[in-house]
Amino acid sequence: MNHDQDETDLYQQKPAIVCRDLRKSYPGKPVVEAVRGLNLQVNRGECFGLLGPNGAGKTTTIEIIEGLLQPSSGDVEVLGRSWTRDGEAIRQRIGVTLQETQLSDKLTVRETLDLFRSFYRTGITVDVAMKSVSLDEKKDARISQLSGGQKQRLAVATALVGDPELLFLDEPTTGLDPTSRRQLWEILRAIRDRGKTILLTTHYMDEAERLCDRVAIVDHGQVIALGTPRELIASVGGDHIVEFSVVAEQHSRADAFRLLALADVTSVRDEVDRWSLNSKMAHHTIPALLSYLEAENLALAGLTTRQASLEDVFVKLTGRNLKEEQTA
Numbered sequence: 001m002n003h004d005q006d007e008t009d010l011y012q013q014k015p016a017i018v019c020r021d022l023r024k025s026y027p028g029k030p031v032v033e034a035v036r037g038l039n040l041q042v043n044r045g046e047c048f049g050l051l052g053p054n055g056a057g058k059t060t061t062i063e064i065i066e067g068l069l070q071p072s073s074g075d076v077e078v079l080g081r082s083w084t085r086d087g088e089a090i091r092q093r094i095g096v097t098l099q100e101t102q103l104s105d106k107l108t109v110r111e112t113l114d115l116f117r118s119f120y121r122t123g124i125t126v127d128v129a130m131k132s133v134s135l136d137e138k139k140d141a142r143i144s145q146l147s148g149g150q151k152q153r154l155a156v157a158t159a160l161v162g163d164p165e166l167l168f169l170d171e172p173t174t175g176l177d178p179t180s181r182r183q184l185w186e187i188l189r190a191i192r193d194r195g196k197t198i199l200l201t202t203h204y205m206d207e208a209e210r211l212c213d214r215v216a217i218v219d220h221g222q223v224i225a226l227g228t229p230r231e232l233i234a235s236v237g238g239d240h241i242v243e244f245s246v247v248a249e250q251h252s253r254a255d256a257f258r259l260l261a262l263a264d265v266t267s268v269r270d271e272v273d274r275w276s277l278n279s280k281m282a283h284h285t286i287p288a289l290l291s292y293l294e295a296e297n298l299a300l301a302g303l304t305t306r307q308a309s310l311e312d313v314f315v316k317l318t319g320r321n322l323k324e325e326q327t328a
């Protein structure tokens with residue numbers, strides 16, 4: 001084995017990404033501390049998601065890792081290398097899809113990919129790239145004629161032509177219709193299944209839940225929870241959420257301590273117009289709840305149960321609601 005081969009093997013053993021105490025402040029009055037001591041390790045071959053609300057620092061973080069932004073302090077290693085010493089080696093091995101990709105409207109799909117392919121010494125053919133994102137039928141269409149979903153798939157293809165070991169995607173499905181989102185998820189799964197590493201950001205909990213092997217929940221520039229979606233959901237205490245409401249004027253007569261004492265309830269939240277219970281076993285909790293309401297003469301107005309989701313993890317950790325923040 002020659003020396004080069006030894007070195008390549010050495011790099012292969014390193015994690016895909018390591019961030020240590022990453023910080024980034026933007027100047028201004030007041031200074032914006034967008035990333036505040038973020039630690040992260042992304043392993044080879046996993047699809048890793050940075051999940052958090054708008055303004056959490058996801059784009060800042062991913063752009064630092066991509067080498068597009070300088071951190072204020074902290075270390076970043078990408079594929080075992082540092083941007084300061086081995087920038088070009090990293091650049092040849094990664095593919096980047098930005099939050100908003102501005103592709104030239106006048107170019108066709110094929111011309112766009114030819115251009116991006118020319119940036120890399122090695123890679124896949126433009127035909128293979130087009131096929132992998134199902135744009136082969138659109139190869140002669142101009143960018144201006146593509147739908148939002150097609151443009152987003154093309155943006156992914158521009159990141160794929162260099163056959164990257166590591167693919168970055170910032171909010172890949174924001175603004176897409178449900179069908180296009182699913183289509184893109186399938187494409188990303190196929191890339192992951194070929195042994196590539198993916199780092200993506202998203203503010204969609206369902207996207208992180210379905211697509212990512214591991215997720216870091218980011219809030220105010222820090223990782224507040226880390227694990228597989230399953231582990232994170234289990235950490236809220238029980239897989240089920242039982243939500244109920246009583247007629248409005250009786251809401252405050254329900255008692256949080258009494259609810260917490262019901263069978264298999266692990267936590268209780270007063271959602272103002274309803275109560276939300278975390279439960280280990282919904283089929284134990286519900287009969288106990290109904291007995292309680294009857295004993296207290298409270299009139300049930302609504303009852304739903306659902307599987308706990310990453311949304312519930314975020315609510316539990318922050319007391320805030322990720323969904324409401326997006327629309328606020």
Ligand SMILES: Nc1ncnc2c1ncn2[C@@H]1O[C@H](COP(=O)(O)OP(=O)(O)O)[C@@H](O)[C@H]1O
Nearest residue numbers: 026032034052053054055056057058059060061
């Ligand atoms: N170029 C910039 N100058 C000043 N503040 C910025 C800049 N870019 C982002 N920010 C601020 O940094 C914080 C994190 O932003 P960002 O990394 O884009 O978060 P996210 O991608 O999670 O929405 C926000 O408060 C945002 O307003």
Ligand SMILES: [Mg+2]
Nearest residue numbers: 058059099171
């Ligand atoms: Mg962003």
